Amino acid sequence: MTARPAGKDKPSLPPPMPLAMALVGQRVQFVGVSHGGVGLSHRLAEMGITPGEEIKIINRGPGPFIVEVRGTRFFLGRGMVHRILVRPL
Amino acid sequence: MEEKKLVVALAGNPNSGKTTIFNAITGARQHVGNYPGVTVEKKEGYTTYKGVRIEVVDLPGTYSLTAYSIEEVIARNFIIDNSPDVVVDIIDASNLERNLYLATQIIELGVPLVLAFNMSDLAKSRGFKIDTEKLSGLLGVPIVETVGHKGEGIDKLLDTIIAVGQEASTSVVARQHRPNYGSEIEPHIRELTEQIERLCTKDRARWFAIKLLENDNETIKRLGKPDGGCPEHLQEILAHANRIREHIEGITGDAAEIVFAERRYGFISGACTEAVTRTAESRHEMSDRIDKVLTNRYLGLPIFAILMYLMFQMTFTLGSPLVDQLDTLKDILAGAISDLWPAHMQESTLKSLVIDGIIEGVGTVLSFVPLIMLLFLAIAFLEDSGYMARAAFVIDRLMHKIGLHGKSFIPMLIGFGCTVPAVMATRTIESRRDRLTTILVLPLMSCSARVPIYTLIIGAFFPTHQGFWFFLMYLIGILIAIIFAKVFRVSLFKGESAPFVMELPPYRLPTARGLLIHMWERTWMFIKKAGTIIFMIVIILWALATWPKLPARQKGIFEQQRSQVRADKRITPKQINERLAEIAAKEHEAELEYSAIGRIGKFIAPVFKPCGFDWKISTAIIPSFAAKEVFVGQMGIIYSVGEEASEESEPLREKLQKNYSPLVGFSIMLFLLVSLPCVATFAVTAREAGLCWAIFQVTYLTILAWILTTIVYQVGSRLI
Numbered sequence: 001m002t003a004r005p006a007g008k009d010k011p012s013l014p015p016p017m018p019l020a021m022a023l024v025g026q027r028v029q030f031v032g033v034s035h036g037g038v039g040l041s042h043r044l045a046e047m048g049i050t051p052g053e054e055i056k057i058i059n060r061g062p063g064p065f066i067v068e069v070r071g072t073r074f075f076l077g078r079g080m081v082h083r084i085l086v087r088p089l
Numbered sequence: 090m091e092e093k094k095l096v097v098a099l100a101g102n103p104n105s106g107k108t109t110i111f112n113a114i115t116g117a118r119q120h121v122g123n124y125p126g127v128t129v130e131k132k133e134g135y136t137t138y139k140g141v142r143i144e145v146v147d148l149p150g151t152y153s154l155t156a157y158s159i160e161e162v163i164a165r166n167f168i169i170d171n172s173p174d175v176v177v178d179i180i181d182a183s184n185l186e187r188n189l190y191l192a193t194q195i196i197e198l199g200v201p202l203v204l205a206f207n208m209s210d211l212a213k214s215r216g217f218k219i220d221t222e223k224l225s226g227l228l229g230v231p232i233v234e235t236v237g238h239k240g241e242g243i244d245k246l247l248d249t250i251i252a253v254g255q256e257a258s259t260s261v262v263a264r265q266h267r268p269n270y271g272s273e274i275e276p277h278i279r280e281l282t283e284q285i286e287r288l289c290t291k292d293r294a295r296w297f298a299i300k301l302l303e304n305d306n307e308t309i310k311r312l313g314k315p316d317g318g319c320p321e322h323l324q325e326i327l328a329h330a331n332r333i334r335e336h337i338e339g340i341t342g343d344a345a346e347i348v349f350a351e352r353r354y355g356f357i358s359g360a361c362t363e364a365v366t367r368t369a370e371s372r373h374e375m376s377d378r379i380d381k382v383l384t385n386r387y388l389g390l391p392i393f394a395i396l397m398y399l400m401f402q403m404t405f406t407l408g409s410p411l412v413d414q415l416d417t418l419k420d421i422l423a424g425a426i427s428d429l430w431p432a433h434m435q436e437s438t439l440k441s442l443v444i445d446g447i448i449e450g451v452g453t454v455l456s457f458v459p460l461i462m463l464l465f466l467a468i469a470f471l472e473d474s475g476y477m478a479r480a481a482f483v484i485d486r487l488m489h490k491i492g493l494h495g496k497s498f499i500p501m502l503i504g505f506g507c508t509v510p511a512v513m514a515t516r517t518i519e520s521r522r523d524r525l526t527t528i529l530v531l532p533l534m535s536c537s538a539r540v541p542i543y544t545l546i547i548g549a550f551f552p553t554h555q556g557f558w559f560f561l562m563y564l565i566g567i568l569i570a571i572i573f574a575k576v577f578r579v580s581l582f583k584g585e586s587a588p589f590v591m592e593l594p595p596y597r598l599p600t601a602r603g604l605l606i607h608m609w610e611r612t613w614m615f616i617k618k619a620g621t622i623i624f625m626i627v628i629i630l631w632a633l634a635t636w637p638k639l640p641a642r643q644k645g646i647f648e649q650q651r652s653q654v655r656a657d658k659r660i661t662p663k664q665i666n667e668r669l670a671e672i673a674a675k676e677h678e679a680e681l682e683y684s685a686i687g688r689i690g691k692f693i694a695p696v697f698k699p700c701g702f703d704w705k706i707s708t709a710i711i712p713s714f715a716a717k718e719v720f721v722g723q724m725g726i727i728y729s730v731g732e733e734a735s736e737e738s739e740p741l742r743e744k745l746q747k748n749y750s751p752l753v754g755f756s757i758m759l760f761l762l763v764s765l766p767c768v769a770t771f772a773v774t775a776r777e778a779g780l781c782w783a784i785f786q787v788t789y790l791t792i793l794a795w796i797l798t799t800i801v802y803q804v805g806s807r808l809i
Contacts, residue, residue, distance in 0.1 A: 038304075038344040045350035046153045047590065048187055051343060058377065061386050064485045064494075066593060070354070072187045073376075073593035075482045077494045080590055 101179030103150035109237030411459035446631030473599030492578030504534030538717035764794030
């Protein structure tokens with residue numbers, strides 16, 4: 001149910017990257033946020049963007065992204081896509 | 090037993106169709122007020138069903154009950170403090186997991202809960218098959234399927250509310266299944282719960298425990314209060330909670346509040362996996378196809394611009410003839426009253442007050458209602474269809490360039506309706522820097538009060554291509570806003586803009602009823618304003634324009650001139666009438682100059698001279714600080730006091746055309762677009778951002794307006 005990001009103990013997994021580097025249609029897994037603090041992570045978690053959850057990239061503009069998590073569409077601003085860390089599935 | 094009564098609170102995510110359910114239950118028996126101390130709207134209504142009076146309170150739409158926003162705090166405190174008999178959570182059945190998150194939090198609060206699965210028809214068409222009976226069993230909560238806008242399932246919902254409400258709440262709550270946080274965390278929750286029960290309160294102790302573990306500030310505050318809380322033991326309990334938090338972080342590697350959110354979603358996922366089957370992955374198919382075009386990186390912006398242009402063009406083309414008709418109606422009314430007035434009291438002051446003050450002043454403002462209705466209808470359509478959120482995505486690129494992001498765009502759009510709710514809407518912007526920047530430029534979004542001004546001036550001076558000029562005024566406002574947002578971002582509020590995330594609802598066809606309700610709510614605000622504040626100001630302005638009266642000696646001069654003309658045998662009757670009209674106009678002008686408003690106008694006129702404004706315009710600009718529409722009303726008064734009201738009296742538009750050049754007209758629009766936000770805006774800015782910022786806003790905008798208008802007028806008058 002709660003797939004933990006297992007990066008720390010399984011070095012074989014690819015390292016996390018900012019969501020900004022992901023491509024449309026790519027399937028990635030949410031790992032966490034960089035320098036955002038607990039407040040930001042908590043807000044994302046309440047929206048269902050929790051560690052281990054899959055993020056589908058639906059569309060990307062020149063900055064912001066439209067993604068799908070747990071069947072809900074979200075619009076992530078430019079600053080956000082640079083802070084969200086993901087790992088390709 | 091007397092009449093049975095139940096208090097029901099409606100909770101639910103924004104976009105879940107909460108309003109339609111509320112309307113379907115209560116019909117027209119509604120009352121709109123504010124929650125005490127805050128400006129969040131509180132809607133209440135009631136209905137009587139099968140002999141039970143059901144009072145419904147519409148809680149603000151929220152995604153959760155964490156204390157992140159004022160809406161969440163209100164919804165949560167209402168449930169805790171007022172203990173409604175039943176809470177109904179409206180769930181968008183086509184977006185189940187996200188909507189059930191709020192439901193799990195309400196369950197944790199331990200109140201009788203009924204879930205209304207709204208838009209269940211939409212969920213089916215999107216390929217969801219929900220076994221509500223099974224899901225109801227898994228959550229331990231009754232579920233009723235509804236289709237709000239068709240009124241389906243409302244009776245069933247009311248039956249369920251009554252059944253649940255009349256049972257003892259403890260037995261209802263006992264049947265509910267709360268999320269289980271797993272064997273590592275549950276024992277700690279229990280420990281903390283027991284401690285709270287022992288030292289503090291027996292009421293909702295488990296909920297308090299979980300909230301403390303989530304480091305929830307509101308809860309800490311609540312437990313710190315002597316009534317209901319336990320200030321003397323708070324430190325002890327907090328220390329215990331913090332130890333558990335550290336422990337949870339140690340074993341999971343995440344902050345405790347994230348673990349809790351994650352487990353709640355886990356609980357929901359588990360239930361949904363069992364009770365929901367997807368026949369096809371089609372939920373977003375249609376939306377995706379539309380989005381491919383509307384949010385396309387090349388097409389998105391042009392489409393947005395075209396939609397905005399069409400919106401204004403439509404508003405103007407359809408609205409202007411209606412405004413003209415209302416204007417004529419107003420003149421007919423004035424003429425009729427004048428005719429009916431007792432003959433021996435033709436010169437009475439009361440008649441002047443009714444005709445020149447109230448009908449001319451308030452009537453002129455009210456005649457713009459059709460335009461405003463159409464504009465709000467168009468905005469409601471864009472909002473209800475789901476396009477607004479996409480517009481924020483499309484415009485984000487531009488907003489980013491000025492150091493803001495798409496989220497600031499939504500208050501700005503609301504600002505086209507009215508700046509006051511727009512300033513309040515900035516609460517969703519978390520970063521104070523972003524928020525202040527947005528608030529400071531919000532008055533530059535042309536609000537509905539500017540519509541009458543633009544309509545009057547454009548109709549008088551730019552009768553061809555009205556839609557274009559309208560669009561241009563909006564565009565100028567937006568451009569100045571962009572420039573100043575950038576200026577503030579690099580000077581006063583340096584730093585990166587905060588990251589943001591926003592939910593995108595799927596596109597849906599708005600219902601006629603929903604559109605009409607949205608349109609009417611906002612239009613009614615405009616009408617109410619005309620009937621109260623503007624009504625009062627107009628009476629004051631009328632009085633200032635009427636007294637002091639011209640001394641008898643001067644009046645005599647005009648009388649003398651009149652009798653001279655009448656006695657003149659050399660000129661034709663037609664010429665006599667023309668001469669008489671000329672004299673009347675001169676007399677009117679002299680009266681106005683002699684009146685209080687005339688003196689004030691003359692006194693401040695030098696300030697506005699470089700902008701191209703004469704003293705008459707100046708007298709209308711000052712009171713427009715109270716409400717912008719007053720400008721139009723005041724121009725109406727100025728050009729009608731002392732004049733014989735009749736059906737043939739020429740429209741204000743033509744009087745302006747005769748007296749001023751198009752350049753002055755444009756200068757008026759520009760000045761009123763930029764200058765002095767209205768009193769209501771000032772007040773709300775002072776409350777939301779602080780008095781200093783409100784004063785700063787008024788000052789910078791007014792100085793800016795003066796400089797811009799002066800440049801435009803001075804350069805323009807040399808070129809033309």
